[in-house]
Amino acid sequence: MPAKASRAAFGEALLELGAHDDRIVTLDADLSKSTMTAKFAKTYPDRAFDLGIAESNMIGVAAGLALTGKIPFACSFACFVVGRFETIRISVAYTGANVKLVGTHVGVAIGEDGYSQMGLEDIACLRALPNIPIIQPADELETKQAVAYAVEHAGPLYLRLTRQPLEAVNPPDHRFRLGRWNVLREGHDVTIVGTGGPLFNCLEAARRLAAEGLSAEVVNAASVKPLDEELLLRSAARTGRVVTVEDHSIHGGLGGAVAEVLSEAHPMPLKRLGVIGFGESGDPSGLYVKHGLDPAGIALSVKKFLGG
Amino acid sequence: MKSAPLEAIARDCRIQIIRMLTHAGSGHPGGSLSVIDLVTALFFGRMRHDPKRPDWPERDRLILSKGHAVPAVYAAMARAGYFPESQLVTLRKLGSPLQGHPDRTALPGIEAATGSLGQGLSVALGQALGLKLAGSAARVYCILGDGEIQEGQVWEAAMAAPKLGQPRHPLDNLAVIVDYNKIQLDGFVAKILDLEPLVAKWQAEGWPVIEIDGHKIDQIEKALDQAEATKGVPTVVVAHTVKGKGVSFMENDPEWHGKAPKPAEAIRAIREILRVPESDWDAHLATHPAMRTLVDELRALDAK
Numbered sequence: 001m002p003a004k005a006s007r008a009a010f011g012e013a014l015l016e017l018g019a020h021d022d023r024i025v026t027l028d029a030d031l032s033k034s035t036m037t038a039k040f041a042k043t044y045p046d047r048a049f050d051l052g053i054a055e056s057n058m059i060g061v062a063a064g065l066a067l068t069g070k071i072p073f074a075c076s077f078a079c080f081v082v083g084r085f086e087t088i089r090i091s092v093a094y095t096g097a098n099v100k101l102v103g104t105h106v107g108v109a110i111g112e113d114g115y116s117q118m119g120l121e122d123i124a125c126l127r128a129l130p131n132i133p134i135i136q137p138a139d140e141l142e143t144k145q146a147v148a149y150a151v152e153h154a155g156p157l158y159l160r161l162t163r164q165p166l167e168a169v170n171p172p173d174h175r176f177r178l179g180r181w182n183v184l185r186e187g188h189d190v191t192i193v194g195t196g197g198p199l200f201n202c203l204e205a206a207r208r209l210a211a212e213g214l215s216a217e218v219v220n221a222a223s224v225k226p227l228d229e230e231l232l233l234r235s236a237a238r239t240g241r242v243v244t245v246e247d248h249s250i251h252g253g254l255g256g257a258v259a260e261v262l263s264e265a266h267p268m269p270l271k272r273l274g275v276i277g278f279g280e281s282g283d284p285s286g287l288y289v290k291h292g293l294d295p296a297g298i299a300l301s302v303k304k305f306l307g308g
Numbered sequence: 309m310k311s312a313p314l315e316a317i318a319r320d321c322r323i324q325i326i327r328m329l330t331h332a333g334s335g336h337p338g339g340s341l342s343v344i345d346l347v348t349a350l351f352f353g354r355m356r357h358d359p360k361r362p363d364w365p366e367r368d369r370l371i372l373s374k375g376h377a378v379p380a381v382y383a384a385m386a387r388a389g390y391f392p393e394s395q396l397v398t399l400r401k402l403g404s405p406l407q408g409h410p411d412r413t414a415l416p417g418i419e420a421a422t423g424s425l426g427q428g429l430s431v432a433l434g435q436a437l438g439l440k441l442a443g444s445a446a447r448v449y450c451i452l453g454d455g456e457i458q459e460g461q462v463w464e465a466a467m468a469a470p471k472l473g474q475p476r477h478p479l480d481n482l483a484v485i486v487d488y489n490k491i492q493l494d495g496f497v498a499k500i501l502d503l504e505p506l507v508a509k510w511q512a513e514g515w516p517v518i519e520i521d522g523h524k525i526d527q528i529e530k531a532l533d534q535a536e537a538t539k540g541v542p543t544v545v546v547a548h549t550v551k552g553k554g555v556s557f558m559e560n561d562p563e564w565h566g567k568a569p570k571p572a573e574a575i576r577a578i579r580e581i582l583r584v585p586e587s588d589w590d591a592h593l594a595t596h597p598a599m600r601t602l603v604d605e606l607r608a609l610d611a612k
Contacts, residue, residue, distance in 0.1 A: 064434015
């Protein structure tokens with residue numbers, strides 16, 4: 001499979017699912033060309049609603065539609081969706097409305113547009129709400145499975161999607177399941193838990209570490225919430241060291257969630273890799289180097305962490 | 309002729325509002341009393357709903373966006389038979405489905421969680437659109453507070469509503485009512501952040517506007533008829549009301565936005581709602597055993 005942005009895979013999956021399920025509707029806030037729902041809107045004009053640049057209202061309307069039996073996908077850049085936290089908190093989460101929140105353009109990987117357009121705190125915010133699972137698929141295959149899962153899942157849910165193309169990292173027989181992680185590469189010296197965009201770099205880092213005699217296990221944490229505590233603890237118990245990697249603020253994201261589980265269930269050394277401070281404009285690869293999310297950066301952090 | 313029983317129901321609901329707030333020891337009497345005539349007209353004269361089937365798909369919906377006034381809706385729901393009136397005194401108590409602000413998941417019949425102000429209209433738009441898409445004849449009613457519409461999200465929704473679903477699914481199944489009681493928590497709306505020209509603002513967004521006295525049942529019914537007859541766009545009713553309506557010492561006093569009456573104040577309030585002069589009160593209670601019980605129940609709170 002050629003590399004494909006998870007937002008693009010999302011748009012394709014929705015178009016396909018929409019053909020068989022007229023409960024599916026899309027809502028956008030003037031970014032349908034970027035969230036990739038535009039084709040759905042063109043194909044099913046009666047089931048696509050552009051609410052204009054008014055995300056709070058978009059999310060509230062989605063909640064109302066859900067309460068009448070529709071399955072609304074409310075889409076925008078992750079920062080603009082989760083920026084309307086209070087509307088999500090009450091109209092979606094507390095109401096128990098079956099809304100699928102979709103945040104695209106996550107992380108510093110969006111590059112040139114700079115910090116104001118980067119979803120960097122969305123996981124941290126939504127982790128605090130009791131009933132909203134967070135799914136961050138790592139490649140095209142997994143994204144399409146996650147979208148199909150979102151339709152089936154009864155209740156609100158958040159899909160975290162990238163602007164940049166993602167190389168395939170999962171095996172062809174992979175099946176996404178909520179609350180379940182999968183091991184992409186087995187190892188015994190350290191467990192690298194990655195999610196979304198940087199996972200391919202985690203695998204590349206593991207290959208480089210192997211050349212230096214370090215065996216790294218790489219785990220795909222597509223289900224950011226709930227975590228797969230069982231797999232995490234099993235792998236961590238075996239390797240004795242955990243590194244988390246995410247294109248999200250280093251505070252409150254996957255790393256924070258893993259830290260909470262490990263420190264209660266099996267305290268051990270943990271290293272969190274993520275974005276420190278605000279993002280900025282720049283080319284995406286340069287930003288990954290700056291934040292240590294490139295293969296060399298991840299490999300270096302792991303080596304230092306292991307005392308090498 | 310139809311108006312008389314509705315006024316009697318509204319009076320009974322006012323008494324229950326006072327009763328449950330006194331039991332709770334906290335809550336919002338002012339806005340509950342200003343909105344109760346509107347809620348009564350909707351629940352008992354307008355909406356198609358079935359207390360035995362709160363999830364009936366064809367029901368009309370009411371979203372009380374000014375969720376702090378939910379005692380008014382609880383009183384109406386109990387009266388309609390959604391739950392026993394005896395449950396009203398559990399308001400705000402641990403484990404009660406009668407949460408301080410509406411919780412859809414706790415109490416069947418509540419359509420949306422509200423009370424974080426400014427959100428209800430957007431949800432109402434979504435419901436109205438969903439019903440239209442489903443070909444349903446059900447209608448959606450949304451009550452906004454006046455202070456509430458200082459929230460920006462209300463105007464996002466107000467801008468969208470007359471255009472959303474056009475041309476095949478216009479939201480003419482939606483009627484919005486503004487409970488314009490002129491007072492918010494910190495004081496008079498005109499002093500905090502004036503809404504005027506309120507009618508012109510809604511008109512500028514493309515809404516037909518009807519202005520009424522929100523305590524006159526016949527005016528409310530006429531406005532709702534007119535809203536229902538209006539095709540192609542939703543309608544907004546600006547209902548001029550009095551905060552604390554029906555209780556002399558609560559009327560137009562910002563102090564009573566969010567303060568529960570003490571038992572003695574509650575008994576006086578109920579006497580005023582019943583329009584019984586103080587001199588006739590004991591005789592009234594002697595001949596009205598149910599009211600006597602209610603008053604005794606309130607007096608007993610003082611002993612606690």
